[in-house]
Amino acid sequence: MSATEHADRAAAARAYRPALRPGVLIGPAVLRGPRTVHLIKHPVSGATFEVGPKEHFVISRLDGTRNLDDVVSAYAARFRLRLPEEQWTRLLGLLGTRGLLAGSPDPAPPEPPPARTGTFWKGSRRTVADAHRTAGRLHRLLSPLLRPWAQLPLVAAVLSMIGTVLADPVTFLDGTLDLLTRPLVLVPFAVFLWFSICLHELAHGIAARHYGGVVTEIGLRWRFPAMMMYCTVDNYLFLPGLRPKLVVAAAGAHVNLVLLLPFALWWALLEPTDPSRPPLAGMLFIGCAQALSNLVPLPPLDGYRILSHTLGTANLAPETWTYLTLRRRGREAVAAYPRRARRIHTSYAVTAVALVLLAVAGTCTAVLLLLLR
Structure with missing residues (x-):
């Protein structure tokens, strides 16, 4: 040349x-x-x-x-x-x-995932042909309920319900024991919880759709004998701003708690001596425990995603493990970590251990109290 x-x-x-x-x-x-x-x-x-x-x-x-x-x-x-x-x-x-510049040739689109994968014991199956369109229809149908005038009273009612349960745990533990002794009430409530968890997954997709997210799959995932719905949001990490990510991550637990409000109202309107009150109290205790446990910041729970978005981190748990592994070799091994990263990983390690110990202690205490009743 x-x-x-x-x-x-x-x-x-x-x-x-x-x-x-x-x-x-x-x-x-x-x-x-x-x-x-x-x-x-x-x-x-x-x-x-x-x-x-x-x-x-x-x-x-x-x-x-x-x-x-x-x-x-x-x-x-x-x-x-x-x-x-x-x-x-x-x-x-x-x-x-990589085809990211204007004028670059279009790459071949990804192959659609198979409708079903796995075996009888473990696998998944898509149940909706066009998940994004389905989520869009649900979003349009429920859009009035997503506005502040509807959500603020619901949040206030949910917080009031949680406060009532936490204020008198003994009463609600007694109600849980009563519920466990009534199979004719317990079985329908278990079915209700299963549908509540399914709606939990759909809530993530509808909330993501509200902020411009793309829902790629809706289906069923099973680990014999359990079967649950799942909803996959394709561009969840690219939603603009922090608030949409937090709302999408918390939407499932919020829906679980909102679905308990009719039970809470029914329980509150009954006379203290009404025989229907104890099993209702048990339903509220189990339902609140199930929803709030999803907000614990441990993987793969929604609370872990909320914490990760709030801190602005990716792969927080595995990166914390990597940091602790390097830290055992000496300060020189983690010299490349900025001060903020060292604080985040150290704090999360301490928090995770404390949460696991607290969960074990709380579970043992609840079981002990139920056995002693």
């Missing part, structure tokens, strides 16, 4: 104003171990990969209006460093190879 041709190619590269293809999703900054990363997702293939803050800074400015000189100036103002031309070229080559 002649010097003139080389200069022409260099000039063309500097004048090039690249743009991301429409629909590319870029996630917020999250802490993964010692590194801060951003997730980027292809709109067709669904493939995701991670980039660091500097790469994210460049990628987020690829809107078709900026060339190399524009990006270099902004990069220098942000990081006090000059963006090497080789790094610019390499990043654009990577984005082009």
